[in-house]
Amino acid sequence: MAQLSLEEAATLARRALRHAGASEAMAASTALALVRAEAQGLASHGLVRVPQYATHLRNGRADGKAQAVITRHKGAALLVDARQGLAFPACDLAVSTAIDTARSLGVCFAGVTNSHHCGVLVDHLRAVADAGMVGLGFANSPAAMPAAGGKHPIFGTNPVAAVFPRRNTDAMMIDLSLSEVARGKLMVAAKEGRPIPLGWALDSQGQPTTNAKAGLAGSMLPLGAVSSPKGSMLALIVELLVTAVIGAQFGFEASSFFVDEGNAPRLGQAFVVIDPGALAGTDVYYERMETLIADMLIDDGVRLAGARRTGLEQQAKQSGLTIPDALKNQLEMLAA
Structure with a gap:
């Protein structure tokens, strides 16, 4: 295993993306986001994405020269066009503008269209x-889950995220996909030749499977799909919110992120920013937050949302990152 400081990792990632065709601003924004994911223990959204993004830049699935732009801004609603570039600069623009708008109007809905993989969704809300x-954050992704009662992939795993600030301490951060388990768990099981539990995935014929490779070739099951269509309904809400409302492509119209060749995904993200001061008032908001948290923590074993990843990130700032030697070598080759 190889050891890297956060600064070393960000430099390698930025250089690799620059050499693949990304602008300096796009490479820097993306590198910082991927290093932050790695530092939080979210390796599936961390530095392993650099080679994938670099390939997409070289193959035209993402435009490294794209400059995100606000195309519409009406009252408390705005739309950012990522112009088929990597998602991070566009999401940065959407969120920063939404914050300014919410300061003035109390709330803002910011959509991002023609976008790419957005990484750890909740990090955009920090x-x-x-x-x-x-x-609040919402995003779609290439098709991986069927509709309720269906068999073929149509929705992405469609993550949702939320952040709730606290006074003088770390915010509460919530981030989850709407599949029963992360697709990465199937990938690991397939590599190790292990079976997966029933209820995780369907094979290409739409039948339940315990074979990880068959599940990867088929579709992921939505959250709680074995007993309820609720997960599928939530995925449908997110899919429509970030496509029909803002004009992005549906998940079934986008090629998988895990193939080199394919179309520009042109996916969507949406962010809602709310100023508590415009509603109950800031003091009431913080009092209500801490009252709830105090009651949650009465029980031993309760862990606040986001606490683990925040702790890991603080540790990584001190001790750096540990990544496989093969990945470090790959990053160095791409950055050379």
């Missing part, structure tokens, strides 16, 4: 918490 506001 600036919202820093501004003392509540943030």
Whole structure:
């Protein structure tokens, strides 16, 4: 295993993306986001994505020269066009503008269209918490889950995220996909030749499977799909919110992130920023937050949402990152 400081990792990632065709701003924004994911223990959204993004840049699945731009801004609603670039600069623009708008109007809905993989969704909302506001995030992804009662993939795993600031301490951060388990668990099981539990995936014929490779070739099951269509309904809500409302492509129209060749995914993200001061008032908001948290913590074993990843990130700032030697060598080759 190889050891890297956060600064070394960010430099390698930025250089690799620059050499693949990304602008300096796009490479820097993306590198910082991927290193932050790695530092939080979210390796599936961390540095392993650099080679994938670099390949997409070289193959035209993402435009490294794209400059995100606000195309519409009406009252408390705005639309950012990522112009088929990597998602991070576009999401940065959407969130920063939404914060400014919410300061003035109390709330803002910011959509991002023609976008790419957005990484750890809740991380885009950290600036919202820093501004003392509540943030919600939604995104779609290439098709991986069937509709309720269906067999073929149509929805992405469609993550949702939320951030709730606290006074003088870390914000509460919530981030989850709407599949029963992360697709990465199937990938690991397939590599190790292990079976998967029933209820995780369907094979290409739409039948339940315990074979990880068959599940990867088929579709992921939505959250709670074995007993309820609720997960599928939530995925449908997110899919429509970030496509029909803002004009992005549906998950079934986008090629998988895990193939080199394919179309520009042109996916969607959406962020809602709410100023508590415009509603109950800031003091009431913080009092209500801490009252709830105090009652949650009465029970031993309760862990606040986001606490583990925040702790890991703080540790990584001190001790750096540990990544496989093969990945470090790959990053160095791409950056050379």
